[in-house]
Amino acid sequence: MMRHIILIMLTGYCYCAVAQQIVDNKMSVQLTGGLTYALGSTQVKEGSYESPSLINNFRQSFSMGLEVTYKIRRPWSLGLEIAAVSFQSWANNRSGRYDGASYFLFSVTPKFQINTPFREDGLWNLVQGYANLGPAIGVHSVHLEKPPYGAPSGEYDFKNSTFLAPGVTLCLGARLSVSQRIQIGTSVGISHFWVSSVLFDDSSVAFSTLAAQIGYKLGHNRRFKYAP
Secondary structure (H helix, E strand, O other): OHHHHHHHHHHHHHHHHHHOOOOOEEEEEEEEEEEEEEOOOOEEEEOOEEEEOOHHHEEEEEEEEEEEEEEEEOOEEEEEEEEEEEEEEEOEOOEOOOOOOEEEEEEEEEEEEEEOOOOOOOHHHHEEEEEEEEEEEEEEEEEOOOOOOOOOOOOOOOOEEEEEEEEEEEEEEEEEEOOOOEEEEEEEEEEEEEOOOOOOOOOEEEEEEEEEEEEEEEEEOOOOOOOO
């Protein structure tokens, strides 16, 4: 996936470098989608107690998101991201405890971002590199096909749970302007949430995301004059 993204960006850069000069902008809206990879051990260990991890044994996961960024002052930007991550296909060679389980995360993250300097021509006229960091709040939804071992019978639902959990995200990426309004890009991010639930033993949800982006730029900076 990464190889294809890089090839597309290089092809776009060669075209844009010949075709036009890009005007700086103040705001952009990005749609993102990509693959997610759980980080951590497949087993949860607490002293002599050991159990399979719910999060780190999912075999399929993907993410989608919408992000808005606004340049407050070069090279700084503020951003807000709304993202959804789905974890499916749980499997563990040593246990079938969470077979059929699924996990869904919906998060909101305000971000503080630093960008590479914008130039009136050359590479940094077309390409924007960036790094951002921000606190996150996530709505976590868990579904189990069967209750955990030892769960008492009663009115409480030991198969489904929804709860809030705080987290933090870090992201590195690059965007290529293919026109005055349109950008494409790629990013690599890491997210970490601190969780607690009676349905599973994990104390955190940590994952990396490799994503592709397409964006629309708004609010051209009109303080500078550019060649036609």
